Amino acid sequence: MKKITVAGLAGLLSAVPAYAHDSIYSDDVVVTANRIPQPREAVLADVSVITGEEIARSGQSSLVEVLRTLPGVEIESNGGLGMASAVHLRGTSSQSVVVLVDGLRVGSATLGTTAFEQISPDQVERIEVVRGPASSLYGADAVGGVIQIFTKHGESKPVAxxxxxxxxYNTRKATASLSGAIGDTRASLNISTLNTDGISSLRNQTERAADHDAYRNESISASIDHKIVDGHEIGLQIYDSFNHAQFDDDSLFSSHQYMTQRGISLTSRNQITTIWHSTLRVGEGEDALKSFGSSFGENIIRTYQRQYLWQNDVQLPLGTLTLAYDRLEQHVVSLTEFAKTHRNDNGWLASYLLDEGPHSFQFSMRRDDNSQFGQHTTGNIAYGYRFNQFWKVSGSYGTAFRAPTFADLYWPFQDFGPSYGTYQGNPNLKPETSRNREVSLTYDQGHHRVTATAYHNEVNNLLVCCQGLFHDFPTNVGSATINGVTLAYEGWFDRYHLRANSDFQSPKDDETGHLLSRRSRAHGAIYLGQTWDKLELGTEVVSSGARYDDAANTRRLGGYTLVNFTGKYELSPEWSLEGRINNVFDKYYTLATFYGTPYSTPGANLFVGLRWQSK
Structure with missing residues (x-):
């Protein structure tokens, strides 16, 4: 796979004709990489962006399926559509990524993960993925990177x-959206519903586990922004997702769960002077889980994350200086009695960004003071140099840390019976820390862009939730080293659009030499889109090497390659017919197991939709 990919990219470079140097990203602006708007072609971090148009074209009903096609991203899933899923960035754990929705942290402070399966792709306008350490900008947990999801906002032109x-699987989906502006006020409203009979979450032959585990999602997002006077704007953003999922009755999981994920924020953006821009935001994210089951009865866990931000961006004669203060207040409400249910984090950061001539420079430093585990200082420094109009090389060094979750620290003693043993939290855990070095080479010819990024990430005080013991508890288990190379290409040939990426990595436990669980040595994706007048066709290939389900590398998960087809036909300027076939060759594969019993994955499946959009 590696030889084919490298040879193919080299062939593309030699075969494509020369174009004017206007990059395919010239009009693209990235916010997440440095917390300020920045031309994407000037960003030094390893970044991917997927637009709302590309999300709609993909035809996916799950955000996890959208993310798995991006460089550096691996996924795991506990069953079909709507079941618990997780994302790994650059071989790090699923708790080692900060997830933001419109600038607001979302997710569970008890588990440390974000329920991507609950976020409807139909609510999303844009996704930015920043790979590599970002704690110096975003605080705890950004060891692998940051994923920011932007919901749909209103623009000047009214659109419905x-x-x-x-x-x-009897999957039904419906969406509606309305956005536009009246005078100095912009607003949007987006509603979506999804219902499916689903597949059995566990793949075994018992009568109860061979059923269909249904899932329902109802999501709404809304925003309103008002310009008070030139340079001064206030905005309100709301996102709410309600989900209901069923599970196999003979698993440890409850027979069904109600899940809620919501966020609300109020933002004031102010141009104080010609060189000083201030952003003030207050908001709260909520992640709630209510579960019912014959084995363990009823349980409710809610995480509230109240957040405050004051960010000041100052334009200097050379470069931009950013000074910011973040406060995060986490609160857990649960029928499970945690020893502690509150913690606060205060973060102060300074960042400097320069893009002058052939030189680009970025420096950031942050100090976090957490009421639970003390103080941590993280930093990042990066430099880039453009040899000519096509070639750029860059390098960076950064540190990051991941905080233990409430469940890691304070989960009360629980006896799961003679078959499964006991589990209890560990209040003596230390934060996980990392040091990352990377170098990147970019070739941008205008219509064709190739990047190669090599990284070396050393993770210390590695946090693991389980050790495979009968009387289990989370612990710090030494260190891990993740070496990797990411290759990515995007370009256009006449009416063809091609995206390809490959990751070759070695995410290993330093003490045992074993691969970190559920992470492969190689994975990648290819997308080829073709357009003929009113018809668009796409072919997508997603591939992964073998992985192990456990830290001891005793339960092997085989590699897989999936082939998907997409299509869109424009019936009229307003109406279009869209379709998608996933897993065309009905590949049998496993992403995770439950104590050795595989979680199911969908076989060959089809979805067809009709869309109307005003012009």
Whole structure:
């Protein structure tokens, strides 16, 4: 795979004709990489962006399926659509990524993960993925990187859209959105619903586990922004997702769960002087889980994350200086009695960004003071140099840390019976820390862009939730080293659009030499889109090497390659017919197991939809 990918990229470089140097990203602006708007072609971090148009074209009903096609991203899933999923960035753990929705942290402070499966792709306008350490900008947990999801906002031109569709497993989906501006006020409203009979979450032959585990999602997002006077704007953003999922009755999981994920924030953006821009935001994210089951009865866990931000961006004669203060207040409400249910974090950061001539420079430093585990200082420094109009080389060094979760620290003693043993939290855990070095080479010819990034990430005080013991508890288990190379290409040939990426990595436990669980040595994706007048066709290939389900590397998960097809036909300027076939060759594969019993993955499946959008 590696030889084919490298040879293919080299062939593309030699075969494509020369174009004017206007990059395919010239009009693209990235916010997440440095917390300020920045031209994407000037960003030094390893960044991917997927737009709302690309998300719609993909036809996916799950945000996890959208993310798995991006460089550096691996996924795991506990069953079909709507079941618990997780994302790994650059071989790090699923708790080692900060996830933001419109600038607000979302996710569970008890588990340390974000329920991507609950976020409807139909609510999303844009996704930015920053790979590499980012704690110096975003604080705890950004060891692998940051994923920021932007929901749909209103623009000046009024736009309305409606869609509905039907697919395999009796999957039904409907969406509606309305956005626009009246005078100095912009607003949007987006509603989506998804219902599916689903597949069995566990793949075994018992009568109860062979059923269909249904899932329902109802999501709404809304925003309103008002310009008070030139340079001064206030905005309100709301996101709310309600989900209901069923599970196999003979698993440890409850027979069904109600899940809620919501966020609300109020933001004031102010141009104080010609060189000083201030952003003030207050908001709260909530992650709630209510579960019912014959084995363990009823349980409720809610995480509240109240957040305050004051960021000041100052334009200097050379470069931009950013000074910011973040405060995060986490609160857990649960029928499970945790020893502690509150903690606060205060973060102060300074960042400097320069892009002058052939030189680019970025420096950031942050100090976090946490009421639970003390103080941590992290930093990042990066430099880039453009040899000519096509070639750029850059390098960086950064540190990051991951905080133990409430469940890691304070989960009360629980006896799961003679078959599964006991589990209890560990209040003596230390934060996980990392040091990352990387170098990147970029070739941008205008219509074709190739990047190669090599990284070396050393992780100390590695946090693991389980050790495979009968009387289990989380612990710090030494260190891990993750070496890797990411290759990515995007370009256009006449009416063809090609995206390809490959990751070759070695995420290993330093003490045992074993691969970190559920992470492969190689994975990648290819997308080829073709356009003929009113018809668009896409072919997508997603591939991963073998992984292990456990830290001891005793349960092997085989590699897999999935082939998907997408299509769109424009019936009229307003109406379009869209379709998608996933796993065309009905590949049998496993992403995770439950004590050795595989979680199911969907076989070949079809979804067809009809969309109307005003012009």
């Amino acid at each position: 859209s409606v869609s509905f569709g039907y697919g395999s």
